[in-house]
Amino acid sequence: MRKQSEKKASQMQVKRPNFFKLLWKYRVLTLMCVPAIVFFFAFSYMPLPGIYVAFVKYNYGKGIFGSKFVGLQNFEFLAESGKLLTLTRNTILYNLAFIILGNLLAVFVAILLNEMRSKWFKKVSQTMMFLPYFISQVLVGVLVYNLLNYDTGFVNGVLSSLGLEKWQPYADPNCWPVLLVIIYLWQQTGYNSVVYFAAIMGIDAEMIEASKVDGANAFQKIRYIILPSLKPTIVILLLFALGGVVKGNFGLFYNIIGTNSLLYGTTDIIETFVYRATMTDFNFSTASAVGLYQSVIGFVIVMTVNYIVKKIEPDYSLF
């Protein structure tokens, strides 16, 4: 240990005088990075000291650093009320469903697309599936409302023209876990399948030709060549997605559920709670406590995931 630190110190001594020389020598390249450095400093590093608001009872007049320090009281309140547990559970369960089903469906679609022989069909269907990726989350909310609302929704129009009883999803919290997962899959599968489709295109064509010569049928080709070739991509993408398992998809939930408090029990995630606490209740201390809790857990999970990726596929690790 000591040897190492001594070594480091001597390295530092050698490097120190060089720093300004290096800076001068590479001044143009450094200057090229300055706008980005300033940007991330202003919008990502500057907010960090404000985390302190999670440990005070925020007073508007006195500002963050003038408010009364209360230690962990904000966290204790959230934990005792059970709020933190519900939010964490909702966020993680939704994300797990999004990640696992999203990748499965994307692989499935990519494999089927690859089997299509008509170039025209491939192109047109891929373009159609890509459309939901290009629209704003606001429009997603409008589309869903148009399909499902009680008075004028398309689904209820069909139901009542068939003489069936109308369906009232905006008053029924239990149907949303399924609905939100379907909506997510609808929006993201076109996008997600692009990576897998590219990976399939990258499979050695000779290997597939050889399998045909050996008499493999289409199912065997998929089972023994395509799926094994996709495995590394699937594992890596799944792991990276899991790194974000506590980060909720705010746009999706907020534009579809909005402020419909009837549905909060099954649809409130960390992001939507924090947003309301900040923008509606101006309860910055509570909002920040939940946000900090989320950031810390998220950080730990990303580090763990990166450690695992480094073990199995060092080339793909983040750092």
Add this chain to the structure above:
Amino acid sequence: MKKNEENVQIGAKVKLGASDVIVRTFGYIVISIYALACIFPFLIIVGSSFTAETVIRQEGVKLIPKEFTMQAYEMVCMSGTIWKSYLLTFALTAIGTTLGLSIIAMTGYALQRKDFPFRNVISFYIYFTSLFSAGLAPYYLLMTQTYKLKDSYLAVLLPLMMSPWLIILMKNFVKAIPHEITESGKIDGAGDMKIFVSLILPMLKPALATIGLFLALGYWNEWYQSSLFLSSKVDVKPLQYTLYEVVNKMDALKNSVAGQYVTLADIPTESVKMANAVLATGPIVFLYPFIQKYFISGITVGAVKG
């Protein structure tokens, strides 16, 4: 369900060739249904934006308008609110994309230069921001109280200009350019900026198109920063947030047609909402088939970190 069907087929040991037919037929059916499902909700809003309000009220929204009318579009277009939003969104998209793209390109090149001694430190400095963030409340307080950006368009323009992911994407594109290009420029006595502008940038055209389009799409679809920082004191708001307000707030809906001159009862509310949605999305729907290849290249290049 679908998986099971497939398994049954495998077990049935079909003859060579027959399996291809089964997979293909199954694929054509499934992909066709899925692709249609992707555009179906859009067709409904287009249809209902042309439908008379009384029909929507009685029978719900329909794919094909029963009583065709342009009334909703006439009302929305007459008021002018949506055109102001268009103008604002165009301006934000143009300025933000140009500024952001220039900075991202410079940074991406510098950080990919093998001889640049600070590349790892700066890369990590940028990358760290995606690992740990302060959260919404401290960000909101900083933007409104320290930077005083409440009700300022800068609060929408600035935060969307770049992201760690886009800079990494640019680095990956630059990586594909041989280092010898830079070396040859150096031998000719060109400075780093000259090398970047006259040798590297022309080779980065596909990368610039891809990243520029990601940025532009971000600005065009922007609603989140607007919802945080633009209050009712701001008259003209970006397009998607205008749509958000028209759909969710009654007074915004009223403003979107003719301001104070009509009463709410006279407005065909549902078809006006749909007309706003169609107008706010139209350009993207017509444009994206021609630009999607750039997004596909971005997704494949960006999927693996370099």
